[in-house]
Amino acid sequence: MVDLSVKIGDITLQNPIMPASGAFSWDYGDVIDLNRLGGLVAKTICREPRLGNPTPRMAETEAGIIQSIGLPGKGIDYFLENIVPEYNKWEPPLIVSVSADTAEDFAAMTRDLTVDGVDVIEVNISCPTKAPSGGNFAMHSEHTKEVMDGIRAATDKPVWAKLSPNAGDIVSIAVAAEEAGADALVLCNTFLSLKIRTDNFRPALGNKFGGLVSPALKPIVMRMVYQVAQECSIPVIGIGGVTKAEDVVEYMLAGASGVGIGYAGFRNPTTLTTIIDDLDEWCDERGIKEISELIGAVRDDDIEWDPLVAASQGV
Amino acid sequence: MTDLTPEDKYSAKPIRIGEVDPHPDKPTGEFISIVVSNDYVNDEYLKVVLDVPDRALTAKAGQFFHLLCPTPDGAEVWMRRPMSIYRVDSANKRLEFLYKKEGRGTQGMAMLERGEEFNIVGPLGVGFWLEEDWKNIVVLGRGVGLATLAPLSQLAAENNVGVTAILSARNPEVVMSRDLFEGLGANVIEVVDTDSSSDVDNVEKILEGLIADGKADAFFTCGSNRLLSLMKRLGKTHDVAGQVAMEQNMACGLGACYICMRTFEVDGEKTLRRVCREGPCFNMQEAVGW
Numbered sequence: 001m002v003d004l005s006v007k008i009g010d011i012t013l014q015n016p017i018m019p020a021s022g023a024f025s026w027d028y029g030d031v032i033d034l035n036r037l038g039g040l041v042a043k044t045i046c047r048e049p050r051l052g053n054p055t056p057r058m059a060e061t062e063a064g065i066i067q068s069i070g071l072p073g074k075g076i077d078y079f080l081e082n083i084v085p086e087y088n089k090w091e092p093p094l095i096v097s098v099s100a101d102t103a104e105d106f107a108a109m110t111r112d113l114t115v116d117g118v119d120v121i122e123v124n125i126s127c128p129t130k131a132p133s134g135g136n137f138a139m140h141s142e143h144t145k146e147v148m149d150g151i152r153a154a155t156d157k158p159v160w161a162k163l164s165p166n167a168g169d170i171v172s173i174a175v176a177a178e179e180a181g182a183d184a185l186v187l188c189n190t191f192l193s194l195k196i197r198t199d200n201f202r203p204a205l206g207n208k209f210g211g212l213v214s215p216a217l218k219p220i221v222m223r224m225v226y227q228v229a230q231e232c233s234i235p236v237i238g239i240g241g242v243t244k245a246e247d248v249v250e251y252m253l254a255g256a257s258g259v260g261i262g263y264a265g266f267r268n269p270t271t272l273t274t275i276i277d278d279l280d281e282w283c284d285e286r287g288i289k290e291i292s293e294l295i296g297a298v299r300d301d302d303i304e305w306d307p308l309v310a311a312s313q314g315v
Numbered sequence: 316m317t318d319l320t321p322e323d324k325y326s327a328k329p330i331r332i333g334e335v336d337p338h339p340d341k342p343t344g345e346f347i348s349i350v351v352s353n354d355y356v357n358d359e360y361l362k363v364v365l366d367v368p369d370r371a372l373t374a375k376a377g378q379f380f381h382l383l384c385p386t387p388d389g390a391e392v393w394m395r396r397p398m399s400i401y402r403v404d405s406a407n408k409r410l411e412f413l414y415k416k417e418g419r420g421t422q423g424m425a426m427l428e429r430g431e432e433f434n435i436v437g438p439l440g441v442g443f444w445l446e447e448d449w450k451n452i453v454v455l456g457r458g459v460g461l462a463t464l465a466p467l468s469q470l471a472a473e474n475n476v477g478v479t480a481i482l483s484a485r486n487p488e489v490v491m492s493r494d495l496f497e498g499l500g501a502n503v504i505e506v507v508d509t510d511s512s513s514d515v516d517n518v519e520k521i522l523e524g525l526i527a528d529g530k531a532d533a534f535f536t537c538g539s540n541r542l543l544s545l546m547k548r549l550g551k552t553h554d555v556a557g558q559v560a561m562e563q564n565m566a567c568g569l570g571a572c573y574i575c576m577r578t579f580e581v582d583g584e585k586t587l588r589r590v591c592r593e594g595p596c597f598n599m600q601e602a603v604g605w
Binding site: 025027031032033051056058062069266268277 | 394
């Protein structure tokens, strides 16, 4: 039987399967056994209570859904008092996602979340509908460095930095986060998108812009995970388009130590645990004893670059 | 690793008919149902009948299932479609849903054929509830909204609560659920557009008559903003409690994504609630129509 456990810095997860922040809550315990997950990832918390964005918050497109929720929540005090204990009823480590509008408040909130019951702080420095210097720090490496420096100084807990696919050069952002002391990099948040209705000429979402959520993101994020894993030495978590066990394998081959799952859990609430079962079986069938062997195991060092030779070989 | 016995190793997949249910105590499941029939019941509405695993039969009046509709056009239907239960047929282990072909989800659903598999998640949400001192209730619905209200007649019959059902429709041919309500002993009043009996003024007179006759301890409605406003107003004036089943686009259906928000007004304060988790059945006086 394969050992599915993976190490993300100092934390060991029993398997690499986690929900993506915002796409999960303990409500999923109504359908599946949450104790089987690698980690529990709470919805992003902000300091003050927030209603979130105007509805409609979701629209279907040809290639997935776009959504703009706007980080609704009851604020950090309620979160610490009520939501952390709710997650602590389950065994897997709790990863708390946090967002703030300024670097100072990001650091302060990180300090406030450094309590028992919180195992990892995932800093959502990449909410796609926020400005580069007002929440979406991960659009620029200097903003990333500034906010991450403050966060690192504020806590001894593991800090995972969630990055944006909307940045021009995600590798430089990742390097900035690592240099500032991030324990892991989460790639990535949603892709900024727009849908306009042709029946009434209006944007389909109440907030106008939204983030694209789709299996179509997988090859794009795969490329980002690969590039970042080449340049950074801290663990990478891949989020984008995972719907089956082979997708997890693919992300791990590209260099990821774990994955986050969003859309697939909306569509089939049993997906997360099904993927764990299938991953187990996939490894057993191939005699893989430890899944961590797969991390970065892509075989690309002997690529044939001569087109005349390549075209004379099989595929 | 969590210790897993071979039996529960594959516990998380959708549950099929005849399989041992690994989570008999969980309120919700992902099930593979089998289509028994899927036919038009009149010019506008279709009814799909599904064979389902036992746990799906625990569904209560007003609760819903989240349906993974097949594609009508070759392109992906990305999200499930929430649909309230029309009938739980425990004797035959079947669920029935009544629907109208509107968007891509229901268009795809209409293509389901006998024997096909249909993935459903549920039961979900808060259904209708009856207070002990309600002896007679009034159910008012229009069009496919009556599908949601239909199981309420069964719930009322089981609790010896009298039902007056006011069924509103465009014309007499498409009045929904008459037999179902009458079969359970409800007093049925049909109102239609073709003779203007469905006008709000006339429905208001009927409701006021029922209040005067002591037949209206509580109001129930679904599917029409006009009728919700009317019942809300009369309920407030005459101190009649009420519930409304509401709808909104959904993604997860479980309460995690906060997509299905609607506005409610509680003690003068407006607030947002999740239709999937706090609803879909709500206190009528707190609901804000659209």
